[in-house]
Amino acid sequence: MPGIVLVQGLGWPLYSEQVLCILARGLRAKIDHAVKAMKEKFVKMLKFRLFALALLLGVTSAICLAQAAPATAPATSTPDKKAAKSKTKSAPVDPSTIPQAPGGGDGKVWVNTNTKVFHKEGDPWYGKTKHGSYMTEADAVKAGFHEAKDSPVGKKDTMKK
Numbered sequence: 001m002p003g004i005v006l007v008q009g010l011g012w013p014l015y016s017e018q019v020l021c022i023l024a025r026g027l028r029a030k031i032d033h034a035v036k037a038m039k040e041k042f043v044k045m046l047k048f049r050l051f052a053l054a055l056l057l058g059v060t061s062a063i064c065l066a067q068a069a070p071a072t073a074p075a076t077s078t079p080d081k082k083a084a085k086s087k088t089k090s091a092p093v094d095p096s097t098i099p100q101a102p103g104g105g106d107g108k109v110w111v112n113t114n115t116k117v118f119h120k121e122g123d124p125w126y127g128k129t130k131h132g133s134y135m136t137e138a139d140a141v142k143a144g145f146h147e148a149k150d151s152p153v154g155k156k157d158t159m160k161k
């Protein structure tokens with residue numbers, strides 16, 4: 001049988017289940033209020049974090065773009081570069097003006113790794129191409145390189161007066 005509880009100040013009797021229900025409603029209201037306050041704080045903090053993240057992302061992308069952007073040159077220098085390139089392509093290069101790569105001699109050949117051609121000692125291109133290395137002639141042939149053909153490029157013309 002449910003107990004009867006007298007609530008002070010009200011002046012009428014209440015059953016214990018009613019008291020528990022009233023207490024539970026009050027507690028629930030307090031819990032709902034606390035949860036609502038926590039949700040508001042969480043949403044506020046989340047908005048702040050998203051704003052800070054967006055700001056940092058913007059700053060870092062601006063820095064990266066500034067570092068990766070090529071330096072712009074005046075438009076007048078572009079044709080000069082093209083003219084210089086066309087001049088160098090049309091004129092043959094004299095190998096006697098190019099310094100020889102260190103490490104040659106001892107019967108080694110210079111292999112041009114771009115053209116798959118090797119040059120022996122005494123050849124004007126020996127040790128002077130942009131891409132190459134020294135190795136023995138047997139290793140060069142084994143690797144698929146072939147001997148350079150005689151070319152008039154780089155040789156001095158003895159017929160001129």
